[in-house]
Amino acid sequence: MKNELNVRCVMSKDALLLTETEQAVYAMVDIKAGSRIGFGATGANFALVLDRSGSMDGEKMDNMKEAVGYVVDHLSDRDLVSVVIFDDQVETLIPSQPAKNRDEIKASLAKVIARGGTQISDGLKAGLEEVKKGYAKDRVNRILLLTDGRTWDDEELCLRLAEEAGKQGIAVTSMGIGEEWNEKLLLQIAEKSSGDSHWIENPISILDVFKGEVEGMQAVSAINLKVVGRMNQGVKPVRVYVTSPMIADVSIKSVMGGSVIAGLGSLDGRKGQTMLIEMRVPKQKAGKYRVGQIEVTCDMPSQGIAGQSVKSDLFVTFTADAAVAAKVNAEVMNLVEKVSAFKLQTRALTEAEAGNIAAATQKLEAAATMLLNLGEQDLAETAEREILSLKKTGALTALGTKKLEYGTRKLTQAIR
Amino acid sequence: MKCTECQMENIEGALFCEECGAKLESRQELVEAAEAAGGAQLILATPDGNKLDIPAKDEVVIGREDPISDVFPDLDLTNFGGMEKGVSRRHAVLHRAGADYTLEDMGSTNGTYVNKKKIQPHAPQTIKAGDEVRFGKLSLAVRAA
Numbered sequence: 353m354k355n356e357l358n359v360r361c362v363m364s365k366d367a368l369l370l371t372e373t374e375q376a377v378y379a380m381v382d383i384k385a386g387s388r389i390g391f392g393a394t395g396a397n398f399a400l401v402l403d404r405s406g407s408m409d410g411e412k413m414d415n416m417k418e419a420v421g422y423v424v425d426h427l428s429d430r431d432l433v434s435v436v437i438f439d440d441q442v443e444t445l446i447p448s449q450p451a452k453n454r455d456e457i458k459a460s461l462a463k464v465i466a467r468g469g470t471q472i473s474d475g476l477k478a479g480l481e482e483v484k485k486g487y488a489k490d491r492v493n494r495i496l497l498l499t500d501g502r503t504w505d506d507e508e509l510c511l512r513l514a515e516e517a518g519k520q521g522i523a524v525t526s527m528g529i530g531e532e533w534n535e536k537l538l539l540q541i542a543e544k545s546s547g548d549s550h551w552i553e554n555p556i557s558i559l560d561v562f563k564g565e566v567e568g569m570q571a572v573s574a575i576n577l578k579v580v581g582r583m584n585q586g587v588k589p590v591r592v593y594v595t596s597p598m599i600a601d602v603s604i605k606s607v608m609g610g611s612v613i614a615g616l617g618s619l620d621g622r623k624g625q626t627m628l629i630e631m632r633v634p635k636q637k638a639g640k641y642r643v644g645q646i647e648v649t650c651d652m653p654s655q656g657i658a659g660q661s662v663k664s665d666l667f668v669t670f671t672a673d674a675a676v677a678a679k680v681n682a683e684v685m686n687l688v689e690k691v692s693a694f695k696l697q698t699r700a701l702t703e704a705e706a707g708n709i710a711a712a713t714q715k716l717e718a719a720a721t722m723l724l725n726l727g728e729q730d731l732a733e734t735a736e737r738e739i740l741s742l743k744k745t746g747a748l749t750a751l752g753t754k755k756l757e758y759g760t761r762k763l764t765q766a767i768r
Numbered sequence: 769m770k771c772t773e774c775q776m777e778n779i780e781g782a783l784f785c786e787e788c789g790a791k792l793e794s795r796q797e798l799v800e801a802a803e804a805a806g807g808a809q810l811i812l813a814t815p816d817g818n819k820l821d822i823p824a825k826d827e828v829v830i831g832r833e834d835p836i837s838d839v840f841p842d843l844d845l846t847n848f849g850g851m852e853k854g855v856s857r858r859h860a861v862l863h864r865a866g867a868d869y870t871l872e873d874m875g876s877t878n879g880t881y882v883n884k885k886k887i888q889p890h891a892p893q894t895i896k897a898g899d900e901v902r903f904g905k906l907s908l909a910v911r912a913a
Contacts, residue, residue: 364783375781632779682817685783689791692784718788721884725815725907729852732905 356655357574358384359648361664364684368668369677374588374632379581379666380684381646384624385573394572394618394653396431396494397486398423399448401479403499405439409466412500412529415555419562421458426566427451432491434482435461438475439468440504448482470501473509476524476541480513483522490653492572492618493522496565497541498558500529507537511544518545521576523617525565527552531750535757546617548597551758568597573621574650574660581612583644586634593628595687595764596620599694619650626764628687636670643668690763693722697735697760704748713742719760731759773884810869810897812908814848820908828862830903831855831874845906854878854904863892871895878904 364378400420408416420435427433428451435446435457445460479495487493495517503510514524524545526538529552542549548568550561583589592606592614593599606614612629619625633643643666651658671677700715720735738752769778769792776787785792812820822828823842831841832850839857844850856876863870870892873880880887881902887893895901897912 365781368781371780373780376779376783377781378783633781680783688783692789696789714788718790722784722789724905727815729849729905 356386356652356657357648357650357660357662358386359662359664361646361666362681362684363666363668364681364688365677365679366669367671367676367679368633369674370638370670370672371635374634377631377633377668378684378688379629379631380687381579381627381629382624383619383648385619385621394575395491396427396569397483397488397491398427398431398569399434399436399479399482399495401436401438401475401495401497403470403501404437404464404466405468405470405501406466407500411555413466415558416498417461419559420461422559423562423566424451424454424457432486433457436475436478436482437464438471440471441468442474442478444478444482448485470499470503471506472499472503473506473513476510476513480517480522487520489576490651492569492575494569495522495524496527497524498527498529499533501532502534503537510537511540514541514544521617523547525549527561529555529558531754535754539757543600546615551754568620571621572618574619574652577616577619577625577650579612579614579616579627580647581629581644583610583631584642587643588632589629590632591630593691595626595628596623598761599691599764626687628691633668638670638672640667640669642666687764689722689726693719693726693763694760696722697756701748701753701756704742709742709746713739726763728763731756734759809913811911811913813911814908818848822862826864829858830862831857831859845903849906853906855906859903869895871901876903
């Protein structure tokens with residue numbers, strides 16, 4: 353059973369200074385598929401939930417049809433696929449079925465014309481029903497939601513459906529085309545279901561994003577991935593972030609008293625998953641101290657393995673030697689910096705939305721400096737342009753907001 | 769621990785300021801390290817960890833090499849994104865007097881910054897280990913060698 357899951361737990365500091373107060377320390381939990389794991393052996397159960405509203409007409413619709421054609425051509429015969437199209441009405445164009453009737457699926461889609469408004473929840477609900485029909489614990493169960501518009505007064509319902517999907521192990525990948533959609537809603541749909549989200553600036557890129565999703569699904573090497581952190585008495589986990597497929601704060605659903613319990617869905621064999629746990633450690637006497645234990649569990653259907661478990665203990669040493677305690681692990685430092693940039697950006701946008709222009713400007717300025725230090729010149733320049741926009745108009749631009757929201761969440765993807 | 773940028777009080781052990789995102793600790797640690805080393809020679813470092821040795825001269829011209837204009841600075845930032853990040857050909861001069869270093873902007877197009885504050889051209893400013901200097905948009909950390 354060796355080498356099927358590689359789990360590496362690294363503390364931000366190996367040594368902490370003896371103090372009279374509690375102090376902050378970070379643990380990075382890096383999870384990778386072992387070298388013996390092959391990809392593509394986990395079956396897929398896939399619903400495509402596609403916007404057919406009037407604004408999709410033309411290039412967007414043409415590219416979307418081409419992208420769906422690619423998806424059905426690249427799924428295996430045993431994978432399940434369904435296609436739901438929605439405007440302000442919903443239609444299950446292809447009910448859940450093995451992906452072998454490729455020509456039939458493409459022909460049905462070819463007849464679709466753009467019309468009507470946008471009611472995302474109806475599409476999401478129908479897509480969820482289709483995935484549930486073929487749901488199996490040993491499959492990658494996923495919904496791909498594509499839209500180019502703002503939904504009509506059903507945001508709350510969309511989020512409830514995403515949460516329901518997430519609880520059942522069905523991840524929703526949300527995709528927005530162009531600029532006229534609600535990035536906050538699509539990001540929340542992804543986060544609530546442990547899915548991914550993409551911003552597709554140009555319709556030509558729809559195919560690339562769909563390709564990436566199919567490849568990602570075929571690269572899944574483990575499912576039902578779960579991280580449990582059991583901390584020593586007095587150690588308080590305060591925040592938990594996941595970094596794949598994008599940075600997300602999962603503290604609210606993962607921190608339970610002195611424990612961390614996080615369901616992370618599937619493990620992309622190419623990217624792995626990295627979690628960051630920020631905690632408070634109480635004062636201690638000099639010497640080695642066990643902070644807690646991390647247990648990672650998952651199933652690997654392709655290997656016929658259920659309940660694979662890897663445990664790793666977290667230690668720090670308390671010392672009076674300031675030089676030893678000053679050493680910070682560079683890898684964890686880099687991860688914390690990226691998460692901090694994401695947090696600053698999020699707070700800046702929240703302040704801007706609330707009309708607190710001065711606070712938003714200050715946070716964006718700080719975020720721009722951090723992004724520059726991280727070598728993210730484009731994002732730093734976007735932040736600087738948004739500062740100017742805030743000063744001139746009191747508001748952020750739709751384009752800049754999307755760039756910052758998506759750019760900072762994907763900061764951890766560039767290093768992989 | 770207090771953030772040196774925004775004065776916000778952060779919990780002991782935090783790596784970045786909750787309020788402004790500034791890096792905590794490192795500056796103090798580096799100052800202490802420099803003091804412990806008795807004012808040792810300084811180096812510059814990029815955010816991704818590349819180290820730039822400062823030539824052992826009393827005056828070190830920092831900028832971007834341009835053979836056409838016959839400009840060959842002592843410390844060439846071309847390979848660190850100098851062109852894209854707006855470093856001038858003769859951007860700044862680092863003066864060394866014993867263990868003391870000062871940085872002088874040479875009237876560069878995009879300015880020189882020490883700890884996020886723009887310095888006036890031709891007005892040398894003291895720098896020490898733990899400081900952050902920025903030439904245009906190229907940030908470098910000052911460290912003890």
